[in-house]
Amino acid sequence: MKEKFLIWDLDDTIITTYPEFEKSNTLCAEIISRELFGDVLQVNDILNRQRMIDISLIEKYGFLPPRYEQSWLTTSAEYFKEHGMMSNDALQQEIKEVVQDIYIRKYENVPGSVEVIQQLKNEGYSMAILTAGDEAVQKRRIEQSGVAEFMDETYVYPYKTPSTLRTVMDRHGHNEYAMIGNSLKSDIYPALENEIMGIHVVRDTWQADHYEIDLAHPLYKPVQDLSEIPNVLSESKEFTFK
Incomplete structure (x- = not known):
């Protein structure tokens, strides 16, 4: 045998890796919250929204980097639309940089x-x-x-x-x-x-x-x-x- x-x-x-993703998630949520509300009081609501979107995208993307980035761009777009604002290029780029860092850092x-x-x-x-x-x-x-x-x-x-x-x-x-x-x-x-x-x-x-x-x-x-x-x-x- x-x-x-x-x-x-x-x-x-x-x-x-999980704690590192949580750090990046918090950073992205803070970016959105500060831009829309001027503070970080909405971070938990934003995090909950992103988690639901992220999980919903697994069937389409699997556990590949585009899924994670798309989940945050979709979360940002939804929040800005709901509050009658347009997400600017600089903010989207800041989110992308936070997301992309998760795939290049050493764990x-x-x-x-x-x-x-x-x-x-x-x-x-x-x-x-x-x-x-x-x-x-x-x-x-x-x-x-x-x-x-x-x-x-x-x-x-x-x-x-x-x-x-x-x-x-x-x-x-x-x-x-x-x-x-x-x-x-x-x-x-x-x-x-x-x-x-x-x-x-x-x-x-x-x-x-x-x-x-x-x-x-x-x-x-x-x-x-x-x-x-x-x-x-x-x-x-x-x-x-x-």
């Missing part, structure tokens, strides 16, 4: 991510990364994180589904798999649908990651810290991986 194959999510599993690693991945590699696990987003952006982030050398392969899709996970599994032909990630919808649901272990790295995250799953499923393994993963794997030999 071939060794277990671990498939890792990237964002908010290996590197920390901090989740504490312990490199150390845990190196430990698992030393223990004989083969690994790959399956992430959603722009291929060039995501592969640069993987290189910057320092985990590329431990991975057999990296896969980038506009979004992740049970079928994309199955595609990755079929390319490697192992007998045992586990998916490790923070998103119930993009990581754990696909794992359980494919009858493989889903190790859920519990994190605060945005609505698009939420999903109703069977928390009593024997292949659902929640962890609060990455350091728990080696023990979860070693103690779960009684579970059948498909």
